[in-house]
Amino acid sequence: MPNALGAALSWVYGRAVSIRNGWYDVNAGRRLDRPVISVGNLSVGGTGKTPMVAHLARWLREAGRTVAVALRGYRAPGGNPSQSDEALLYARTLPGVMLAIGPDRHAELKELFTTRRGMTCDCVLLDDGFQHRRLARDLDLVLIDATRDPFKDRLLPAGWLREPVSSLARASAVIVTRADTLDPASREALGKAVASAHGKPPLAWCSHRWESLVTGEGLAERTLPVGWLKGRRAVAACAIGNPAAFVGRIEQDAGVVGRVILRDHDPFAPATLDRIARAAREGQAEVIVVTEKDWVKLRELPADRFPCPVLRPRLGLTFLSGEGALHDLVVGTARSFKPVKPATKDGRPGGQPPGATITRPLRSGDGPAT
Numbered sequence: 063m064p065n066a067l068g069a070a071l072s073w074v075y076g077r078a079v080s081i082r083n084g085w086y087d088v089n090a091g092r093r094l095d096r097p098v099i100s101v102g103n104l105s106v107g108g109t110g111k112t113p114m115v116a117h118l119a120r121w122l123r124e125a126g127r128t129v130a131v132a133l134r135g136y137r138a139p140g141g142n143p144s145q146s147d148e149a150l151l152y153a154r155t156l157p158g159v160m161l162a163i164g165p166d167r168h169a170e171l172k173e174l175f176t177t178r179r180g181m182t183c184d185c186v187l188l189d190d191g192f193q194h195r196r197l198a199r200d201l202d203l204v205l206i207d208a209t210r211d212p213f214k215d216r217l218l219p220a221g222w223l224r225e226p227v228s229s230l231a232r233a234s235a236v237i238v239t240r241a242d243t244l245d246p247a248s249r250e251a252l253g254k255a256v257a258s259a260h261g262k263p264p265l266a267w268c269s270h271r272w273e274s275l276v277t278g279e280g281l282a283e284r285t286l287p288v289g290w291l292k293g294r295r296a297v298a299a300c301a302i303g304n305p306a307a308f309v310g311r312i313e314q315d316a317g318v319v320g321r322v323i324l325r326d327h328d329p330f331a332p333a334t335l336d337r338i339a340r341a342a343r344e345g346q347a348e349v350i351v352v353t354e355k356d357w358v359k360l361r362e363l364p365a366d367r368f369p370c371p372v373l374r375p376r377l378g379l380t381f382l383s384g385e386g387a388l389h390d391l392v393v394g395t396a397r398s399f400k401p402v403k404p405a406t407k408d409g410r411p412g413g414q415p416p417g418a419t420i421t422r423p424l425r426s427g428d429g430p431a432t
Contacts, residue, residue, distance in 0.1 A: 068220030076217045079225055083195075087232075091198040092168045097185050097399035099392060100199040102192025104229065105215065105222045107303025107326060109207040110239040110270060110379075112148060112355065115189050116155050117379045118392055123159075125393045128182045130160035130174060132167040132197075133189035137327035147301075147327055148189070150358035162186075168197045185396045192233070193224055201395040204233040206256065206264070208240045208248075209307050213255045227259045235265040235391060240307060241382050242269035265391070266384025272311065272375040276354075279361045288375070291315040294348045297341045301328035301356055311375075312351050319345030330359045339368050349373050 099118065103109040115131060122129045131152055135143025143149065143163040152161055160183055162170035167188065174180035188197065192204055206212060215221040230236060236256050244252065249267070257263045275286040296316035298309045301324035312318055320341030324334065342350055350372045352360065357374040381388075 072217040072220040075219065076226065083229065086195040091196045093198040094171060094186065095401040096183065097396050098188055098197065098199040099186065099201040099203070099395060100188040100191030101203050101205065102190055103205045104212050104225050104227065105210065106218065106224055107222060109205040111190055111205060112151060113270060113377050113379055114205060115187050119156050119159055119187055121389055121392060122185055122396055125396070127185040127396050129185050129187060130162055130171065130183045131156070131187045131189055132162040132171055134165055135163040139329050147355045147358055151355050154358065167194060200399060201392065202232065202234045204230060204236050206236060206238050207304060208238050208244050208252065210304060211252065230256065230260040233260060236260050237266045237268065237388065238264045239268055240270060241267035266388040267382040269380050269382060271378050271380050273378045274376045275373045276376055277371050277373050291349070295319045295346060297322065297338065297345060297347045297350045299338045299350055299352050299356070300324065301330065302326055302353055308353060319347050330356065335367065342369050
């Protein structure tokens with residue numbers, strides 16, 4: 063897109079975002095009767111939201127909470143949100159966790175809460191929720207990917223930002239992902255930039271690590287050490303928001319002889335599968351490496367669909383700093399939540415004495431909600 067046109071369209075887009083945010087600053091989103099913890103970002107594409115949501119869900123379950131994850135179900139095949147790649151991935155990585163899937167996450171959660179199982183839910187994790195302000199939240203976590211500095215980016219469509227960095231001011235806390243890619247000077251500069259926009263430096267810094275490599279499905283599934291990839295010829299195939307980080311990690315161990323980079327949430331149509339197979343044959347690849355999010359769309363293919371095995375790395379999070387503070391904030395928010403009942407005739411929250419305060423979303427500098 064030409065720079066002048068991109069800048070003009072970004073200005074128009076920014077005005078629309080400003081008007082929308084101004085409206086929600088005055089008109090809060092709909093509130094649920096149980097705590098909502100949002101994990102989101104400023105930009106289009108991957109900052110590691112799904113691994114972070116899964117990590118927080120495990121923390122909450124260990125703390126005795128019964129968790130539901132609410133997500134949109136973006137670009138689902140056939141328009142069925144429950145078949146979206148992220149929904150299928152959560153179902154695999156968080157067995158037993160309830161999912162509320164659809165564009166209107168408030169409505170999906172309310173419907174879930176009417177079921178016998180849904181009635182046991184006492185905490186909600188909102189996936190990609192920073193811009194979804196129709197639903198009120200009690201903790202608003204924003205992720206920044208260290209490999210895609212938002213302070214050097216521009217608003218859509220000229221850049222990748224869905225909101226300006228000034229929107230960090232309404233976040234409860236900022237977490238930097240892929241922080242292991244930063245040298246000390248870059249980390250210090252990013253921390254200062256976050257503090258300027260958010261009011262505080264990042265609460266936590268973390269990195270994604272490959273815990274193992276997995277091939278096959280069901281009874282045929284095998285787990286291999288990450289070192290198995292060392293020195294092998296590989297094709298990298300992915301449909302994620304930040305493919306550079308994924309391909310770069312493969313290149314640390316393998317010789318990448320082909321790349322098939324697709325738009326985020328691509329369905330892997332037959333023509334795409336042919337393209338991946340062709341890249342593997344032409345490059346004499348020993349392995350095709352995909353993400354776990356992409357594997358859910360490939361898992362039912364026959365084993366001979368490709369000329370070599372398909373591996374996917376199993377991801378984990380490692381905290382460089384701030385793990386304890388983030389854990390205490392997340393678990394503390396869930397434990398200390400007090401639902402707001404309908405207001406009485408004199409305008410007070412129902413069932414509460416005069417002078418009681420309404421639970422509200424956390425802002426920068428707050429502790430857990432009380």
